[in-house]
Amino acid sequence: MSVELETCRTLARPTPSRILLIVLDGLGGLPHPELENRTELDCASLPHLNALTRRASTGLSHPIAPGVTPGSAPAHLALFGYDPLRHAVGRGVLSALGVDFELVDGDVAARISFCSLGHDGTVTDRRAGGLPTEVCARLASRLAAIHIPGIDIFVRPEMGHRAALVLRGPGLDGRVTDSDPGQERMAPLSVRPLVPEAMRTAEIVNTLLEQAEHTLRNEDPANMILLRGFAQHEEFPSLSQLWRLTPAAVAAYPMFRGVSRLVGMKVLQTGSGLEEQVATLETHWSEHDFFFVHVRKPDAAAREGNPGKKIAALEAFDAILPRLLALGPEVVSVVGSHSTPSIAGHQTWHPVPLLLWSRSCRPDGIAEFNERALRAGSLWPMRHVELMPLLMAHAGKLAQYGA
Amino acid sequence: MSVELETCRTLARPTPSRILLIVLDGLGGLPHPELENRTELDCASLPHLNALTRRASTGLSHPIAPGVTPGSAPAHLALFGYDPLRHAVGRGVLSALGVDFELVDGDVAARISFCSLGHDGTVTDRRAGGLPTEVCARLASRLAAIHIPGIDIFVRPEMGHRAALVLRGPGLDGRVTDSDPGQERMAPLSVRPLVPEAMRTAEIVNTLLEQAEHTLRNEDPANMILLRGFAQHEEFPSLSQLWRLTPAAVAAYPMFRGVSRLVGMKVLQTGSGLEEQVATLETHWSEHDFFFVHVRKPDAAAREGNPGKKIAALEAFDAILPRLLALGPEVVSVVGSHSTPSIAGHQTWHPVPLLLWSRSCRPDGIAEFNERALRAGSLWPMRHVELMPLLMAHAGKLAQYGA
Numbered sequence: 095m096s097v098e099l100e101t102c103r104t105l106a107r108p109t110p111s112r113i114l115l116i117v118l119d120g121l122g123g124l125p126h127p128e129l130e131n132r133t134e135l136d137c138a139s140l141p142h143l144n145a146l147t148r149r150a151s152t153g154l155s156h157p158i159a160p161g162v163t164p165g166s167a168p169a170h171l172a173l174f175g176y177d178p179l180r181h182a183v184g185r186g187v188l189s190a191l192g193v194d195f196e197l198v199d200g201d202v203a204a205r206i207s208f209c210s211l212g213h214d215g216t217v218t219d220r221r222a223g224g225l226p227t228e229v230c231a232r233l234a235s236r237l238a239a240i241h242i243p244g245i246d247i248f249v250r251p252e253m254g255h256r257a258a259l260v261l262r263g264p265g266l267d268g269r270v271t272d273s274d275p276g277q278e279r280m281a282p283l284s285v286r287p288l289v290p291e292a293m294r295t296a297e298i299v300n301t302l303l304e305q306a307e308h309t310l311r312n313e314d315p316a317n318m319i320l321l322r323g324f325a326q327h328e329e330f331p332s333l334s335q336l337w338r339l340t341p342a343a344v345a346a347y348p349m350f351r352g353v354s355r356l357v358g359m360k361v362l363q364t365g366s367g368l369e370e371q372v373a374t375l376e377t378h379w380s381e382h383d384f385f386f387v388h389v390r391k392p393d394a395a396a397r398e399g400n401p402g403k404k405i406a407a408l409e410a411f412d413a414i415l416p417r418l419l420a421l422g423p424e425v426v427s428v429v430g431s432h433s434t435p436s437i438a439g440h441q442t443w444h445p446v447p448l449l450l451w452s453r454s455c456r457p458d459g460i461a462e463f464n465e466r467a468l469r470a471g472s473l474w475p476m477r478h479v480e481l482m483p484l485l486m487a488h489a490g491k492l493a494q495y496g497a
Numbered sequence: 498m499s500v501e502l503e504t505c506r507t508l509a510r511p512t513p514s515r516i517l518l519i520v521l522d523g524l525g526g527l528p529h530p531e532l533e534n535r536t537e538l539d540c541a542s543l544p545h546l547n548a549l550t551r552r553a554s555t556g557l558s559h560p561i562a563p564g565v566t567p568g569s570a571p572a573h574l575a576l577f578g579y580d581p582l583r584h585a586v587g588r589g590v591l592s593a594l595g596v597d598f599e600l601v602d603g604d605v606a607a608r609i610s611f612c613s614l615g616h617d618g619t620v621t622d623r624r625a626g627g628l629p630t631e632v633c634a635r636l637a638s639r640l641a642a643i644h645i646p647g648i649d650i651f652v653r654p655e656m657g658h659r660a661a662l663v664l665r666g667p668g669l670d671g672r673v674t675d676s677d678p679g680q681e682r683m684a685p686l687s688v689r690p691l692v693p694e695a696m697r698t699a700e701i702v703n704t705l706l707e708q709a710e711h712t713l714r715n716e717d718p719a720n721m722i723l724l725r726g727f728a729q730h731e732e733f734p735s736l737s738q739l740w741r742l743t744p745a746a747v748a749a750y751p752m753f754r755g756v757s758r759l760v761g762m763k764v765l766q767t768g769s770g771l772e773e774q775v776a777t778l779e780t781h782w783s784e785h786d787f788f789f790v791h792v793r794k795p796d797a798a799a800r801e802g803n804p805g806k807k808i809a810a811l812e813a814f815d816a817i818l819p820r821l822l823a824l825g826p827e828v829v830s831v832v833g834s835h836s837t838p839s840i841a842g843h844q845t846w847h848p849v850p851l852l853l854w855s856r857s858c859r860p861d862g863i864a865e866f867n868e869r870a871l872r873a874g875s876l877w878p879m880r881h882v883e884l885m886p887l888l889m890a891h892a893g894k895l896a897q898y899g900a
Contacts, residue, residue, distance in 0.1 A: 097582045098562045105565070454838075456527060456536075456847060456868055472848075472872050476563070483564030487846045494844070495561055496568035496581070497591045 099177065102483040102492060106338045111424035111489040113384045117173060118411060120393025121430025122446040122465055126401045126437045134401050134436060135447065135464040138408040142415040143428065147463045151455040153473025154445035154465065155481065157432045163443040169431040170353045174333065174386070175482030183356070184268065184325020189258035191352025193250040197260065197327040202268045202295060204324045206249065206257040208233060208316035215281045222316035225255035233316055240305045245298055259321065267292035268326030273303055282320055332358025333384065337486060342378060344371045345388035354386060368414045379421050396434035404436050425452040425488045427481065448473055452488035502578065505886040505895060509741045514827035514892040516787045520576060521814060523796025524833025525849040525868055529804045529840045537804050537839060538850065538867040541811040545818040546831065550866045554858040556876025557848035557868065558884065560835045566846040572834040573756045577736065577789070578885030586759070587671065587728020592661040594755025596653040600730040605669045605698060607727045609652065609660040610677065611636060611719035618684045625719035628658035636719055643708045648701055662724065670695035671729030676706055685723055735761025736787065740889060745781060747774045748791035757789060771817045782824050799837035807839050828855040828891045830884065851876055855891035
């Protein structure tokens with residue numbers, strides 16, 4: 095795989111042709127009893143997507159590998175052509191990316207949970223009584239005021255009791271243990287280095303924790319923090335470097351904007367609705383040769399366990415597809431990041447529907463865009479990480495290999 | 498892949514059974530508007546090929562990897578069981594092979610372009626005014642007379658202004674830069690070593706270039722040469738060594754004869770027509786246990802952008818297929834080297850049709866030999882490099898693995 099990807103990258107050449115990669119989050123489903131044991135895709139009315147399917151190469155794709163349920167980050171990294179088994183992104187880094195924080199090479203990030211400590215110094219509530227996000231934001235500002243010489247400290251609220259911590263400064267190393275004991279009725283732990291190089295970072299974090307305890311001691315219920323998922327940010331080789339693309343992302347949600355930024359996409363300002371996303375594409379269409387459009391609603395609906403709402407989200411996308419096609423991309427791919435069956439209510443490992451249209455595709459003649467029909471397509475079985483070379487080839491952006 | 502191939506090779510055992518590998522160059526296509534959006538294969542009348550398809554295991558094969566358009570050399574090397582991503586053949590070596598030159602281990606080869614130099618020493622025409630091949634041949638002979646102590650110099654004309662240069666002698670190293678500046682209005686470059694070990698080779702080439710300038714100075718318009726694509730020939734492990742075969746090639750065109758020679762096939766004398774190729778097979782049938790037959794016309798027609806001519810080439814092959822089968826091979830495989838859709842006019846990455854017949858195959862019951870129908874075959878998806886173990890197994894030439 096790796097040799098192949100590397101070979102493909104050496105063949106990359108810039109051309110004016112445009113690739114439109116549309117990722118429907120949580121696209122794939124499972125039979126649902128409320129749908130007479132059909133999937134959401136199978137029940138949705140998708141005239142435009144089905145018409146495109148008939149002219150396209152189609153199939154199903156494993157996000158990572160058979161049986162492996164992906165997080166959103168590895169699923170998207172794979173779609174962008176990064177081997178997700180080789181490019182891990184630590185949880186702390188994802189937290190920071192998820193709040194639109196602009197990490198630089200060498201930053202060490204961790205996930206903060208505001209918690210409650212009892213008089214005996216043990217954790218009595220790991221979620222600080224379900225802290226409101228506004229309170230989290232206020233406490234995050236207080237923590238950010240902590241001063242450690244030579245180190246910049248950033249704290250950004252996420253949702254509820256969660257926040258992201260970023261440390262910036264020379265010689266930091268993310269290989270330290272968590273302070274989070276992982277359960278209640280235990281005291282927070284001292285952070286320890288996992289390698290000698292991380293000794294100083296562990297000291298800095300422990301100093302930070304002492305100061306955090308002091309800062310928060312009169313707060314109620316969030317009178318302490320737990321840290322976990324320390325990870326050091328390493329810059330990814332960008333899509334421009336690897337594939338000679340000028341890529342842009344049209345994604346409304348921080349996590350996906352963060353992953354896009356990680357791979358060097360220009361993250362365009364947009365709104366959270368499909369209309370606003372299409373308008374953004376239309377505005378910037380001449381400026382880039384690769385567009386990633388992230389459509390979140392199918393996933394959100396499936397997480398609520400609401401098959402009808404997922405169907406509605408799929409149909410809303412179908413209704414706007416003609417405007418996307420009217421932009422005239424040379425290559426269009428519609429694919430899921432991962433499956434989120436509404437009967438499960440969370441993402442799963444099941445392979446996800448996929449189509450790829452270009453003037454150089456061999457149409458499979460598959461008539462419907464759903465899990466059952468697409469199994470007969472020519473792109474089954476494949477893996478997300480194999481998509482990027484195909485998009486590049488269909489766009490005429492890969493030179494011949496060998497003479 | 499590599500571990501599998503290595504394992505298969507350790508199981509190889511000679512038997513009297515014969516494998517007939519028929520490679521139709523440029524076999525695969527794309528829907529063509531002049532053919533009512535059908536492919537050339539889909540439109541051709543192929544009664545014998547379709548009859549064989551019904552009795553065979555069938556499918557489509559990726560020459561290198563999805564999205565990777567192969568040159569002819571890597572496509573054929575893969576069919577012969579060499580991982581094309583690990584066995585690269587440099588352009589200079591291919592040029593020499595392409596003119597039927599018998600390279601030996603350690604030879605350094607490069608591609609020559611006869612060019613025109615102006616009075617100021619810059620290149621005024623990189624193709625020397627479209628040099629006739631006869632003139633190229635005469636000038637090649639003059640260059641071959643250059644004497645450098647300890648080095649044998651071979652120059653062989655190709656087509657037009659192109660020729661192949663081979664240097665033979667102790668201690669040569671192909672890792673040197675081009676003298677070709679890559680554009681006109683620049684002077685030819687001195688050749689530089691890319692590694693310290695190539696210092697002497699660079700000096701030898703620069704001496705050769707000085708002498709070439711002297712030799713050609715009164716010629717018009719081809720008064721100089723440009724060199725590029727230096728590569729050192731390394732002998733490939735042969736098919737006899739790897740698979741214990743006694744292989745022969747029936748190929749009319751130099752490039753394919755060259756690649757066959759590279760892997761240790763006996764290259765049989767033959768003509769450029771199918772009739773002559775079949776006659777060659779009939780003559781030598783008892784002498785080998787593996788025959789590679791290269792059928793060039795489908796590719797040539799597709800390169801002209803002529804779908805009707807490609808159809809005719811496919812039908813001509815179909816008409817002669819019974820004579821090939823009458824030889825009684827134990828294993829027959831018909832496969833494309835790569836796709837050359839006539840709508841594209843050049844080779845592409847699209848997977849190519851494939852069938853494999855032997856008495857031990859499981860017939861797929863596919864009725865037609867075309868891109869659409871074969872997708873339902875049992876050999877889809879596969880890659881060229883996976884074919885050789887199958888041919889060997891079907892020929893009874895692979896022993897059991899383990900007890």
